[in-house]
Amino acid sequence: MNKTQATSRFLQLLHGPACYGYLRVATLLMVLGSMPMGKIAAAEQEMKSVEAEGRAPGDSENARAEALADAMREAVRVGVGVNVVDQSQVRDFQLDFDRVFTASMGYVKNYKILTSSLALDGIYHVKIKADVAPGTPADNDRNVLKMLAKSRKSPRLKIQLEEKINGQSSSSTATDWFGRLANEIGISIVTDAPPAGGIAAKRAAILKRGTEAELRNSGVVSDCDYILEGTITASSGEPTLVFGSRRLMCSVDVGLRIVDPVSGSVVVSDTLEARRFALEETLSPEIACREAIRRSLQEAPDDSRKEPGMRAFRMLFTHWIAEMDLGSIFKVELTSLDLASAEKLQATLSKTDKVGAVWVRSVDESGVSVVDVESSLDGLTLARSICESLDNRYQLDRSDNRYISLRRMVQTPESIPARSEPRAVAEVSESKAATEASETKREGTIPYLPIAGGAVGAAALFLLVSYFQSKPKL
Incomplete structure (x- = not known):
């Protein structure tokens, strides 16, 4: 074998399948060997999955959005140790929660809602699971909103x-x-x-x-x-x-x-x-x-x-x-809703599946009351649940997008149940009914008595006449 043939044979072995795996391993070891151990550890931990909870006053108009932004901020703090509030120079979180939310998008790659509810203490809670990674705060609002519009349905x-x-x-x-x-x-x-x-x-x-x-x-x-x-x-x-x-x-x-x-x-x-x-x-x-x-x-x-x-x-x-992640907020208007019914509605709906929170905004027994309901149910299903919670005393007037209007039904004489009478009155009624039934029965049989009596008399007369006609004369 000459020098040219030997070189050709070596190249065939080098590019053959048996050698390919070894080359990949060797190349990987060379790359990793050239990297500092700190960078290797950082690469392994670049993406981190964390759970975080956000809170906001339940009586705030933006309670849900504030709580979600707070949960994102906490996820970034736990995952990568960055305080987004300080980096984005936010002075009042409740006023600038939207800036915290968009700034967090520079670290949060994706997330999902685990739980959301309005607690008895009036605080709205949101718990999320997020994948976070080192990055920089998203300071370009146009790019962040453009990314959100592409990943979500745009309003x-x-x-x-x-x-x-x-x-x-x-x-x-x-x-x-x-x-x-x-x-x-x-x-x-x-x-x-x-x-x-x-x-x-x-x-x-x-x-x-x-x-x-x-x-x-x-x-x-x-x-x-x-x-x-x-x-x-x-x-x-x-x-x-x-x-x-x-x-x-x-x-x-x-x-x-x-x-x-x-x-x-x-x-x-x-x-x-x-x-x-x-x-x-x-x-x-x-x-x-x-x-x-x-x-x-x-x-x-x-x-x-x-x-x-x-x-x-x-x-x-x-x-x-x-709205999309936590469920829609339905504005529910009800006519002639009293305080007791409003409290019952809030207690019942709060225990309903796929209902996160219930806010009674106003109660007006003589006018229109307003209740906000956070729910992932569709409008018709939620309206049906509300009617059932109020003993079906209301009927749906209108359901459109995130708005439900319910009217209290007017009771008619046919819909009012009969009241139970005292026992003495009931006994008299039963006795009177029995007497009327007896008289009706007798009246039903009396017309047949003359007919029956006439038939018997005619038969007797016929037999008597026949007897005297057959008897010999003296």
Whole structure:
């Protein structure tokens, strides 16, 4: 065998199946041998599964979202030893729970809800199991919300903002800004044209379903999950000398809220800090005010990377995820509900399967009472459970998305059970009934007595006449 053949044979053995496994092992040992032992241990422990519990005051409007954010914060602390609150520079957890939630997403890779409930002490508890790993706080809200929108079902949002510039209704600068932001994140935007249920309303009209068509055209039938409402006011003043140059001063006030269109409840409320901007003197007052509105939504006053207008969407997503993970909050309205029935309803529903918490918001025996129920049940099943808890004295009036309306049934004479009578009255009634039955029986047999008597008499007379006719005459 010459040198060329020997080299070829060696390469065949090197790339053969027998040698492949040994090469992989050798390569792995070489890589691990070149790594410090600390990095090897860190690689093995990079992903950690932990259980954590979050708490929040049960009477808070955002109790569930706050508790979920608290559980995420605790999972990060236990899993990787990082305090997200300190890193995200949150001063008040109850006010900035949404920032804690999004910051935690830089460490929490996935999680699931183990338990959630409203305790007797009024504290809402959420227990989660999370996979956490070393990372960095998610400081880019757009990327975090975009990731959440892709991994979860995005809510449908309608934007209805009122914008005024120098006291006059103006073009929708803020509406366009929020619309572009929603499209970038992945939030589904519902427009006003065609009107809510437009196609279905036309179909109902063609089929002569006048009531259905009227309901759809009036907007009673909802076509979105939430509505972004708010008032944006901008005004410009006279040019002012600022640092040696004349500038046009513009002030902006922004108040936002996100509403559930079915129940009318406000799920997000945010008022931005009033701002003043010094803009180019050459700009017209209207254009300057539009620029001031844009900057008030996009630029933070403290030079941070946070966008002030983003907070409303951040809070919406925190609320939306809590809705999906912990079960929906149903707003239940009941007419003529007394206090005893409200307490019974709360106690009974709290023990019902797939019901996490029950809040009695108001009791009005002469009007409408409001009860919030956290449940993973569908609306009709939950309404049925509520009716059964109240001894079926209520009937369903309307069920739509996360809203249930129940009306107390009016008792009719047929529905009122007969009262038990005293024994003496009952005995008299029984005696009278027996007498009437006896008389009825006799009356039923009397008409037959003359018939029977007549038949016997006729037979006797016939025999007597026959006897005298057959007797010989003397």
